[in-house]
Amino acid sequence: MHRALIRFIPFIFVFLWSTGFIAAKYALPFIEPFYLLFIRMALTSIVFMLLCFAFKIKPLRPRQAGHQMVTGFLLHGAYLGGVFAAIKWGMPAGITAIIVGVQPVLTAFLGWCFLDERLRLAQWTGLGLGLMGVISVLLSTGQLEYVNLNWTATLASITALFGISIGTLYQKRFGADVNLLAGSFWQYISVLLLMGILAWTFEARDVVWDLQLIFALTWLVIALSVTAILLLMYMIREGETAKVASYFYLVPPVASIEAWLLFDEYLSIVSIIAIFVTVFGVYLVVRKKPE
Structure with missing residues (x-):
């Protein structure tokens, strides 16, 4: 891959991943969360199957x-299912994002413990600044109103946190030599089965096929489940897990900016300052070690 294009991969990934929150906000008024994820995974599996055939x-x-099915269960199933379940069971999306926002620090710590990945003091500092920035962005936008921290929602959000952290490490350890298209297909087959069980167990599966839902679902499949995940798998394969995980810090600030532009949600001066703190924290993590 061309070196100039590789530089932009993390930023393309962050933009695409952040739009998942926006697309979900458009889609969920017309469909239940687990059934939405089931349909999304079914369509995504078909896309990857066709890509595997096309590229032989x-x-x-x-x-x-x-x-790859274990990776899919952790990286997509536990994460997406946990986030959607936490919100469904009463936890505000902002609080859920704060809990999941610990992921870069947890991933870096687990990578240090199990993959012998060493971080410099500046990188640990960057992880801490990034976490502070994410929490400040979310708290300053008023996400703490009407908080309902029941134990089921809290457990679901913690499941999402550990799912994506352990899934990132698992893919780095056991999926380094796997073709990205073939690997992603089996990852989504795993999530398809999981979401099918959850949807048929807990939901009525009623759908209002509004044009807004169709557009949001199309974006979730093509932009998120196909393009963004392929970029994530590439970054995990080519980079250190702590560096890859640190890019997730940029997602809540970018999502906040998108919500401000699309839904006129409030973005305070504190939020703007926190965004710059987050960006600087990520810079400390990903910058090359001085010679």
Whole structure:
């Protein structure tokens, strides 16, 4: 891949990933969350199957496919299912994002423990600044109103946090030599089964097929589940897990800016300052070590 294009991959990923919150806000008035995720995963699986046929991708060995299904269960299933369930069970989206916002620090710590990835003091400082910035952005936008921290919603958000953190490390450990298209197909098959169980167990699966829902679902599949995930898998394969995870710090601030532009949501001076703190924290993590 061209070196100049590689530089922009993290920023393209952050933009696409941040739009998932916006697309979900457009879609959820017309469909229940687990059923939305089930349909999204079914369509995404079809897309990746067609891509594998189009590019004549060699099928994965059973062991490789199994590892990718575990990655999918953790990285997509536990994360998305946990976030949607936490919001569904009464936790405000902002509080959920704060809990999941610990992910870069948790991923870096787990990578240090299990993958022998060493971080410099400046990188640990950057992780801390990024976390402070994310929390400040969310708290300053008034997300603490009408908080309902029941234990089921809290458990769901913690599940999402550990799911995406452990999934990132698992993919780095067991998916480094796997074709991205074939690996993603098996990841989504795993999530499809999980969301099918959740939707048929807890939901009525009623859908209002509004044009807004169709557009949001199309964006979630093409931009998020296909393009953004392929970029994420590429970054995990090519980089240190702590550096990759640190880019998630940029998602809440970018999402806040998008919500300000699209929904006229309030963005305070404190939020703007916190965004710059977050960006600086990520810079400390990803910058090259001085010679």
